[in-house]
């Protein structure tokens with residue numbers, strides 16, 4: 324699944340379509356995609372893992388789910404969910420993604436302060452939201468898109484290793500300094516991810532995600548296919564990642580849904 328930084332890279336690559344008119348629309352989406360024909364793209368935006376195009380009076384939202392992908396200019400052999408054609412034969416093609424329209428202005432449709440890589444990102448607001456969910460384990464809190472829009476499973480695993488926190492620590496058990504570090508590193512790591520991805524060296528920088536041993540202390544990493552409410556794959560080091568609140572009843576920290 325593409326995480327926030329990949330969507331920022333797509334947004335930057337697609338920025339050249341801002342101000343241009345959609346000449347052709349195709350695709351197997353069941354939405355009323357024809358409404359974009361002849362309309363001008365007013366802005367190319369993104370929020371977390373959502374890629375967005377603002378048109379006059381409505382917005383297009385693309386979410387890539389688990390297997391979605393895109394091509395700019397070229398086309399894949401598989402039929403696109405949505406293809407937007409522009410002048411000079413240029414096209415934006417989306418595959419295996421969710422297509423949705425948002426009526427009105429995108430500005431009003433989203434909490435922009437939650438977009439971890441956005442200009443309007445608000446760390447204090449994120450800390451406030453976290454304090455309101457003391458029972459949630461940090462692995463789930465990091466994946467909560469209302470707090471950290473754009474953070475996905477890789478960023479989650481890497482941030483928790485970076486700040487030396489066990490993924491099953493309840494948010495409420497973190498000392499205030501750790502909570503601030505969590506918020507700060509969710510953003511900082513996202514920008515590192517963005518740079519490494521552009522330089523095609525992202526995987527070389529993974530410390531724990533899909534790895535076997537901790538680069539800090541050589542401990543064999545713990546891995547679980549499904550962890551927390553989000554049921555996402557987790558990798559961590561039991562030596563250098565501290566389980567905060569371990570003295571509490573773990574069932575109280577993570578009640579069943």
Ligand SMILES: [Zn+2]
Nearest residue numbers: 537540560563
């Ligand atoms: Zn370690």
